[in-house]
Every structure is written in structure tokens, then in C-alpha cells.
Amino acid sequence: MRLSRYFLPVLKETPAEAQIASHRLMLRAGMIKQASAGIYSWLPLGYRVLRNIERIVHEEQQRAGHIPVLMPTLQSADLWRESGRYDAYGPEMLRIRDRHDRDMLYGPTNEEMITDIFRSHVSSYKDLPMTLYHIQWKFRDEVRPRFGVMRGREFLMKDGYNFDLTKEDALHAYNRHLVSYLRTYERMGLQAIPMRADSGPIGGDDTHEFLVLAETGESEVFYDSEITDLKFGDREIDYDSVQQCQSVLEEFTSRYARTDETHDPAIFDQIPEDRRRVARGIEVGQIFYFGTKYSEAMGATVQGPDGKATPVHMGSHGIGVSRLVGALIEANHDDKGIVWPWEVAPFQVGIVNVKQGDATADAACDALYKELTAAGLEVLYDDREERAGAKFATMDLIGLPKRITVGPRGLEKGVVELTDRRTGESEEIKPELVAAALT
Amino acid sequence: MRLSRYFLPVLKETPAEAQIASHRLMLRAGMIKQASAGIYSWLPLGYRVLRNIERIVHEEQQRAGHIPVLMPTLQSADLWRESGRYDAYGPEMLRIRDRHDRDMLYGPTNEEMITDIFRSHVSSYKDLPMTLYHIQWKFRDEVRPRFGVMRGREFLMKDGYNFDLTKEDALHAYNRHLVSYLRTYERMGLQAIPMRADSGPIGGDDTHEFLVLAETGESEVFYDSEITDLKFGDREIDYDSVQQCQSVLEEFTSRYARTDETHDPAIFDQIPEDRRRVARGIEVGQIFYFGTKYSEAMGATVQGPDGKATPVHMGSHGIGVSRLVGALIEANHDDKGIVWPWEVAPFQVGIVNVKQGDATADAACDALYKELTAAGLEVLYDDREERAGAKFATMDLIGLPKRITVGPRGLEKGVVELTDRRTGESEEIKPELVAAALT
Numbered sequence: 111m112r113l114s115r116y117f118l119p120v121l122k123e124t125p126a127e128a129q130i131a132s133h134r135l136m137l138r139a140g141m142i143k144q145a146s147a148g149i150y151s152w153l154p155l156g157y158r159v160l161r162n163i164e165r166i167v168h169e170e171q172q173r174a175g176h177i178p179v180l181m182p183t184l185q186s187a188d189l190w191r192e193s194g195r196y197d198a199y200g201p202e203m204l205r206i207r208d209r210h211d212r213d214m215l216y217g218p219t220n221e222e223m224i225t226d227i228f229r230s231h232v233s234s235y236k237d238l239p240m241t242l243y244h245i246q247w248k249f250r251d252e253v254r255p256r257f258g259v260m261r262g263r264e265f266l267m268k269d270g271y272n273f274d275l276t277k278e279d280a281l282h283a284y285n286r287h288l289v290s291y292l293r294t295y296e297r298m299g300l301q302a303i304p305m306r307a308d309s310g311p312i313g314g315d316d317t318h319e320f321l322v323l324a325e326t327g328e329s330e331v332f333y334d335s336e337i338t339d340l341k342f343g344d345r346e347i348d349y350d351s352v353q354q355c356q357s358v359l360e361e362f363t364s365r366y367a368r369t370d371e372t373h374d375p376a377i378f379d380q381i382p383e384d385r386r387r388v389a390r391g392i393e394v395g396q397i398f399y400f401g402t403k404y405s406e407a408m409g410a411t412v413q414g415p416d417g418k419a420t421p422v423h424m425g426s427h428g429i430g431v432s433r434l435v436g437a438l439i440e441a442n443h444d445d446k447g448i449v450w451p452w453e454v455a456p457f458q459v460g461i462v463n464v465k466q467g468d469a470t471a472d473a474a475c476d477a478l479y480k481e482l483t484a485a486g487l488e489v490l491y492d493d494r495e496e497r498a499g500a501k502f503a504t505m506d507l508i509g510l511p512k513r514i515t516v517g518p519r520g521l522e523k524g525v526v527e528l529t530d531r532r533t534g535e536s537e538e539i540k541p542e543l544v545a546a547a548l549t
Numbered sequence: 550m551r552l553s554r555y556f557l558p559v560l561k562e563t564p565a566e567a568q569i570a571s572h573r574l575m576l577r578a579g580m581i582k583q584a585s586a587g588i589y590s591w592l593p594l595g596y597r598v599l600r601n602i603e604r605i606v607h608e609e610q611q612r613a614g615h616i617p618v619l620m621p622t623l624q625s626a627d628l629w630r631e632s633g634r635y636d637a638y639g640p641e642m643l644r645i646r647d648r649h650d651r652d653m654l655y656g657p658t659n660e661e662m663i664t665d666i667f668r669s670h671v672s673s674y675k676d677l678p679m680t681l682y683h684i685q686w687k688f689r690d691e692v693r694p695r696f697g698v699m700r701g702r703e704f705l706m707k708d709g710y711n712f713d714l715t716k717e718d719a720l721h722a723y724n725r726h727l728v729s730y731l732r733t734y735e736r737m738g739l740q741a742i743p744m745r746a747d748s749g750p751i752g753g754d755d756t757h758e759f760l761v762l763a764e765t766g767e768s769e770v771f772y773d774s775e776i777t778d779l780k781f782g783d784r785e786i787d788y789d790s791v792q793q794c795q796s797v798l799e800e801f802t803s804r805y806a807r808t809d810e811t812h813d814p815a816i817f818d819q820i821p822e823d824r825r826r827v828a829r830g831i832e833v834g835q836i837f838y839f840g841t842k843y844s845e846a847m848g849a850t851v852q853g854p855d856g857k858a859t860p861v862h863m864g865s866h867g868i869g870v871s872r873l874v875g876a877l878i879e880a881n882h883d884d885k886g887i888v889w890p891w892e893v894a895p896f897q898v899g900i901v902n903v904k905q906g907d908a909t910a911d912a913a914c915d916a917l918y919k920e921l922t923a924a925g926l927e928v929l930y931d932d933r934e935e936r937a938g939a940k941f942a943t944m945d946l947i948g949l950p951k952r953i954t955v956g957p958r959g960l961e962k963g964v965v966e967l968t969d970r971r972t973g974e975s976e977e978i979k980p981e982l983v984a985a986a987l988t
Contacts, residue, residue, distance in 0.1 A: 117616050117679060119670035143666055146625040146653070151666055154681075157619045177556050180596045182703045183622060183686055184655070186585040201648045206655075209640045209690045214585070216623070216645075227582055227590055231558035240556060242593075247622055247686070251648045263647075264621045 111457065112479075113492045117154050120504055130326040132439035133258030135448050139508045141435075148255025148263030155508060156435065158456035158488075160266065163434050164245055166297050166453065167268045174290040174349045176241040176270055181223050183247050187213035189222040193407045202250045216249035221404050221426055224271045228422070229410040235275045238412065238422070241283060243270030245431060260392065260436040261328070268429040273422045275414060277401065280423035284316060284399045285355035287427040291320055291395050292342040292362060294429065299451025300438060302394050303337055304362055308371035316399040316425075319369060321391030324440040331391040333367035334381050369393075392437045399425040448509030449532050457490040459548060460510040464498040464517035474526070475516050478541055485545045506531070512548060516541075550896065551918075552931045556593050559943055569765040571878035572697030574887050578947045580874075587694025587702030594947060595874065597895035597927075599705065602873050603684055605736050605892065606707045613729040613788045615680040615709055620662050622686050626652035628661040632846045641689045655688035660843050660865055663710045667861070668849040674714045677851065677861070680722060682709030684870060699831065699875040700767070707868040712861045714853060716840065719862035723755060723838045724794035726866040730759055730834050731781040731801060733868065738890025739880060741833050742776055743801055747810035755838040755864075758808060760830030763879040770830040772806035773820050808832075831876045838864040887948030888971050896929040898987060899949040903937040903956035913965070914955050917980055924984045945970070953983060 119140040128134035136142045141156030152160055168178065184206065190196035196215075204216040217223070224242060232240070245268045255263050272283035288304060295302035300322055307319035321331055323338075340362055348354055366381055368374070369391070378386060405411065405421035414420045430437075442449045452458060459482055463475045472493075479491045490510060492501045498517075505513050515527040515536075525538040528547060539547060558579040567573040575581045580595030591599055607617065623645065629635035635654075643655040656662070663681060671679070684707045694702050711722035727743060734741035739761055746758035760770055762777075779801055787793055805820055807813070808830070817825060844850065844860035853859045869876075881888045891897060898921055902914045911932075918930045929949060931940045937956075944952050954966040954975075964977040967986060978986060 115614065117618075117670075117676075117681060140670070143669060145621050145662060145665075146623075146627075146651075149621045149623055149625075151621060151662065152619040153666070154616050154618055157617055160619065175554065177593050178596055179556075179593055180591040180599065182584050182588045182590060184585075184588055184688065184703055186588075188585075204645065204647065206643065206645050208643065209692065212585075223584060223590065226584075227592070230582060231556075231579070237556075242556060244596075249623065253648065264623055 111490050113490060114494050116490070118504075118508070119153065120507060128258065130257050130260070130440070131443055132260060132326075132436040135439050135443055135507070136258055136436070139448060142259065148252055148261070150259055150262060150264075155456045159435050159438075159450075159454055160432060162454045162456070163298065163431055164266070167245060167294055167429055167431060170290050170294040170297065171243050171268070171270065173293075174241075174286055176243050178244060179227075179242050180244045181217070181220050181246060183216055183249070184214050185217045185223055187215055189226055190215065193222050193404055195222070202252065204249045204251045217246075218248055218250045219426070219428075220244070220269055221271065221424075222408065225404045225408045225410045225424070228273055229408060232273070233412055235412045235414050235420070239272065239274050239279055239283060241270055241272040243268060243427075257326075258436055259432045262432065265430065266432040268431055270427045272425050272427070273410075274424070275412065275420065275422065277423050280399055280401070280425055281316070282352045282355060284397055284425050285352075285359045286349050287397045287425070288318060288362070289347055289349070289355050289358045291397065291427075291429065292358070295320065295322075295394065296342050298434065298438060298454050300394070300434075300441060301338065303331075303333065303367050303391070305331060305333070305367040305369050305391075306363075306372045307369050307396060318363065318397050319393050320395035321369070322394055322437045322441055323389050324392050324437070325390055326440055327390035327392040329391050329393060330370040331368070331389055332370075332373045332378050333387050333389070334365040335385040335387050337362075337365045337367050392433075392440060393430070394434050394437050395427075395429040397425065397427040399423075443509070446503075447507035450509045450511055452511050455488075455511050456508070457488040457510050459487050459489045459512045459514065460505045460508075461489060461491040461514045461516060462498065462501045462505060463491070463493055464501070464515060466493060466495050468518050470521050471516055471518050474521055474541055478514060478516065478526070478544060481545050482548065485549050487548060514544060550929050552929060553933050555929070557943075557947070558592065559946060567697065569696050569699070569879070570882055571699060571765075571875040574878050574882055574946070575697055575875070578887060581698065587691055587700070589698055589701060589703075594895045598874050598877075598889075598893055599871060601893045601895070602737065602870055603705070606684060606733055606868055606870060609729050609733040609736065610682050610707070610709065612732075613680075613725055615682050617683060618666075618681050619683045620656070620659050620685060622655055622688070623653050624656045624662055626654055628665055629654065632661050632843055634661070641691065643688045643690045656685075657687055657689045658865070658867075659683070659708055660710065660863075661847065664843045664847045664849045664863070667712055668847060671712070672851060674851045674853050674859070678711065678713050678718055678722060680709055680711040682707060682866075696765075697875055698871045701871065704869065705871040707870055709866045711864050711866070712849075713863070714851065714859065714861065716862050719838055719840070719864055720755070721791045721794060723836055723864050724791075724798045725788050726836045726864070727757065727801070728781075728786055728788070728794050728797045730836065730866075730868065731797070732786075734759065734833065735781050737873065737877060737893050739833070739873075739877060740777065742770075742772065742806050742830070744770060744772070744806040744808050744830075745802075745811045746808050746835060757802065757836055758832050759834035760808070761833055761876045761880055762828050763831050763876070764829055765879055766829035766831040768830050768832060769809040770807070770828055771809075771812045771817050772826050772828070773804040774824040774826050776801075776804045776806050831872075831879060832869070833873055833876050834866075834868040836864065836866040838862075882948070885942075886946035889948045889950055891950050894927075894950050895947070896927040896949050898926050898928045898951045898953065899944045899947075900928060900930040900953045900955060901937065901940045901944060902930070902932055903940070903954060905932060905934050907957050909960050910955055910957050913960055913980055917953060917955065917965070917983060920984050921987065924988050926987060951987060955980075
């Protein structure tokens, strides 16, 4: 993308309303614009990051054998009356009345709707196990939306639902989600720690939240420092293997790690003192097993091997897609701006032409831009008539992992400069070697 | 995808509520499920088609130089009060009140919001031309939603907005959209004819609707039969070239083609009688030039080359993404089911194992499935324990372009059968030649 033809409205001043780094940086980098309280438009740069996260979530969900669907944003109140949650859900549910005076709502989650789909179409245990998921906009009418996309009202979430014949099968689905989430977050360059949590309005006994450690996190967390040494890495996993998924779960949840809701000082104090950590965390996902809560209330049964109708065992599993954009920035920024991990960066490479209009510099930039794009890289070429300092500041602010600086002086020596955003290290390199260095 | 692990709830009976072929077939093929009146869940097969259409629209928009953003579904009423449309829009606007009693609405379109983004961030003519677009769910509270996704209430739409300094520039943007839309629809295997239309609540003088001819179309259309011979084809186009875009527009709009809203019998009757056509059409897109209607009302000005503040010239341009799924089926089906064009098919190839459990047949299917998937094809392998007739009926119903039939008898001769869904023609082919035949 040539910046002269792009829409990247960076702000020079720090917006007064932003209290945390990610919110501030998303506004300054022209990633979002508030539309109304807790509701944002995603400007071009922000939209690219959102799509990258969405893509990774889709790929990892499908790798685990989960099937994508897409449910609507608006739901009928009747479904929620069946489960009893229409009255139980508080003022965070946005209630709507249509032109025929029917009660509707903007879905904050989809347990009822997916259970309705299931009961309408599935009647035999032979069709199980089944996990359906979607990535869709949701709404929670927060009383005080804040922190930008971290605690917005309209937000993008992946929510998935497993349907199984037995509790054992459903717990495998739970474990499979845990494994898949570990992979998902790591691919984004993020360490998210599964912590024992509270189930809230979803219900159920087994639940883990995934938390990213960050000073600005909304939850206080307590953990054994050994847990931060664990890496999922590039291990191969067979998601059908009960044993493999179970053993990953044990590895990642056997050490103490809890949010303040489930924290137990008596247990915590048994950890050697030098390993006890109290910190803050941002919740970026949660998995639940809640058994037959919805299937019984809504009559979602299958015929078991014994011929009898059995309510299915279910769980639900969420990843906060739009919130992750904020969490990623909280975990990846410095004084100059955002420092994107490669996999989610809006562009991986920025080209700065320090002397736009100079025929040699322009030609070298054009050639690099074409070559890198052809090599499959996403490149933002700053071809504006701007002084070099302003171009560098913009590149630092928007945080592309690699910057290539092209100017007449370097070109005379036959080199350009390749700079790593995270380390700040630069090297001179021949233009014809750049593509190989980056791929 | 192995069908035994997929969720494809095909229906044997024709649903009573469905009046037109696309609605009937989408329900029967397990593509959608109604959630409430005019609101649908997209089941796995339907979701794949929707994503394919979305992908083509994104690619063609970006090829034309348009920049993707993503605006929220809910909007503040205040913005619509600025343009005067909050009161002017009828009961099709879904009005919502949040917990703080603020007036909101579920966006039926985004002229106000995009104009607000523009005026907040752009102040110089040097940043023009600019076209921003998004693909987002919208809501129109139709009094009688019907025909499935063709006239739903919650629907997915691509809407784009151009901002230009002068009327001439904005008309080039209009033409560019027309060209880009012709390409977009043709890529989906659809002929959509641009017809002079009425601007309705968007406003403006220049507008064309794109209509797909179909007996079940909601609009009566009148056209010169010569127009259906026009093809955009694979011609190269420079979207920056005013002349090139203008000449495509002239080619595709110089013959008579109008909806009933703008039909003029006096002009129509001048066409030679054997070329006069009266038919029905489905609207799948519309482009508008409306000048400074919104920019003046909302103060969206740029500083022109003369230093004076000038309201920008705008247009808006929509493609009905979810509606296209229905339109595609209306234009592509037969007695047995859907006949998907290759580019939008949920899977391009289906493998039918006529004797599941037979070691030779299973091995041959597995090998084909792996090979075709590795070749980049999307393959649905019917590996269920079902009789062959039922498998064929399902494949015909869901309309994958190519079917490979694998059975012990053929394998003994060293062949499988390759069938084209559209023509019904079959040929025997060696399994090792299938991939080459399909790619």
C-alpha cells in the first residue's frame, strides 16, 4: 500500500479521554475512531489488525475440528425466555422492540441460539461430537464503557459451543479448546495464562480464563512464576486424542494461577515465596463446561446408543477478538508507539523514502515495494512529500516490525537500511538482499 | 472436509414457508436456519458461500483502490439528526434506546457515520480522492420479511463511499464503481445489468441499480436485448483512467435498461420490437452520486487548491452480499438442486464413496481427498455409511460443481467417474488424472 493513497489519520496530540496505553495508541495511530460511547469504527490500519486476529482464530479453530457458522446479531427474546436468562440477565443486555412490538435483544452471547440450531437438526448420538463456532459482533451495555476496545459495548468475539453425549466427551472438548487457545494466543505473539475462574452468568463448574499479564489489566491475578516459563511451542497435537489434550491441560493448569474471584490465600501461601506473583491481567478468553444446563432447559436431546433420549453435554468457549487488539498493544509497545508481533502486524514492512522526488530514491523504493509485495509481504510504502523525521515517527508509532530506509546517500553506496522495530537495531543491506532477509 | 465430521442438515421435505426456489433450496441444503422473522443463522454450508462472496467483493474493491474499514452496527441518533434523516426515515429504521436512555439505531446504511469519520480527519484536497468501504451487517425492519435472505431484516452489505473535490472527480468514482461491480458480479458467474434507477432515501440524481434477471425478481425491468450480450470479460482496466472507466460505463449503459420506477414507454417503444424485453429482476447492487447532500449538512469540507473550504462531492455504492447468495441460486438451479458457479461454490468438488467400508474404495477416496486438498481445491468427501442414491441426491442438492464417484467396480477397471453438476455429463478417468483435470 502506498501511503499517499491510504487513509492513515495519525494524531500528533495524545487524546485526553484515553487512560491506558492501548487506547491512546490506537487513537494516535489512526486505528479506531469512537462512534459513540463504547462503540468504535475500525479505520483502515485497525481493521487490518482485527482481520489478522480473526484469521488466526479461524485457522486454529478449524485445525481443532470446529465448524464455522454465523449467527445473527439480533435474537428473539423468546429463546432467552426458554432458558430463563431473559429475566435473569441484567441491564447489560440491550433489549430492543421491533416495529411489530416483538421483544428482541442484541446478543451478548449465543448459548440459546446455538442450542436451538442443534435441537432442530441433530437427533442421534452418531452425529456427535460436534463443535460449532462463529465470530460475530456482540453487545453488552456496559454502564461505564472505557479503555477503548478493551471494554467497549459493541465487540467482536469468537464463541464456540460443543455438543457431546457424555460428560467425559464434553471434558475432552473443554481440554481441546484449552489446547487450541494456547496455540492461538502464542501464534499472535501473546502469552495468555489459563487461570481458574468464576463462571458468572454462563453457569457451570469448570471454567478457565486466559489472561495476558499487563499493568493495566482489570483483574488482579495470583500465580506461581513457573507458569510463565511454559510454552506451547510448535509441538504437534492430535486434537482427537483424549490423552494428548488432557496432558497439555495438566501441564498448563497444575501450577497455581487464579484470578481474584477464585483466589485462595491458603493454597497460594504454600508456593515457595520467591515464586509467588501478584500482578494484573487482561482477560482475552474463557472456556466453560456447563453440562446439561441449556440442553435440559431447551430440550436438546439425542438418542443415545441405548435408544433413550439424553440431554447433550455442552460447553462454551470464547475469545475476545476485538479486545485482543488492545491486549496485544498493552503487551507490545514502548515510548515511541506500538511494536506489533509479526503475525498480527497491519503491514509487516514499512518503506521510508527519505527523499521523495529524488529519481534514484523513488526508483529504488518502487522496485523494493514491488519485489516485497510479490514475495507475499504486506508493505506500507511512505511515499508522501514529508520530511524524514516525520516519516520515522509515523513508522515507530504504527509499529510495523521491519522498516526499510531508502535515501540517495545510502544508494550511492549501494545499500538501504533495515531496522527492527522491537530492538531498534539497524543494518545496511543491499536492496536486492532485502526480500531474502525478510522471508 | 469429511462429511461424517461436518454439520450438513439437509431436509428431505420442502419447507412450507418457502415461496421461491432460493429460499427453498437454502433451507433444504442446510445452508440457513431462520432465527426469527427475516433473521437467519448461516449454517456451515451457507457460511462458506457467504464468505466466498465477501472475499470476491473485498478483492475487487481493493483492486479498484478502495480502502476497507469497519463501522459498527449500532449508531447514535445524533448523527442522523444532523443530516435530517432521523425523522425522515420511516419505520424500517430499527430505533433502540440504551440503558442511559440515549437514542440509537441499528444502521440501515452509513452515509452519516462515514461523513463523520471523514470530517474528523481529512481537511485538505490533497488527501482526495478517497473511497472507503466496509462489509457489515445492517438492519431494515421490513414490514413483511420474506424470500429468505433475499428480503431479510438483518443482512450483510458492502457499502462504499467516495469523497472527491469536484463533481467531475466524483463522477469518475461513480464510473469506477460501475466498472468494478461489473467485474465483481461476473467473477461470481452472474450477469447483473446496470439499469437506471430511482434514488430513494439516499438521494441524488445519478444512480444505477444492478439487476440479475430472474422470474422471481421483485422488480419489473425493461431492456434492450442487446445488453445481455455484453461481457466485461477479462479486459485489463486502469481504474485511475477517467477515459477507460467512462467508456465502459457508456458501453454498458447506452442501451435501454430501466426498472419500473424509471421506465419510460415512449423511449422503450423506439427500440426495434424484437429486441424489447420485459422481465423481472433481482437487485443486487446500487451506485449513487449525490453530490454535497451530506457534506453540506454535516460540514464535511476540505481546503481546496484556492485555500477555500469546499464541501466534498460524495456518492455511495452498495452490494447486497447476503442477498447475492439467494440471487445466485435463483440464477443457478435445476430440479435436483443448486448448481454453484465454481468461484462461489461452498466446495468445488464432492467425492462420493459408493461403498463405504470397502477397503479399496476407502483407500482410493482417502488418497483423492488428500491429493485434491493439497492441490488447493476445497473438497467435501461423503464418507458416511449411506446408500449411494442418498449420497448422489445430497451432492445434487448442494450443487458442488464437480463430483467424483468412487466404487469397487470402477476401481477394478482402474477408473473413477467425474461428473459435471451443470451439464450432468460424466466421464471415466484414472484417479491419478483427476487433480490435473480439475486445476
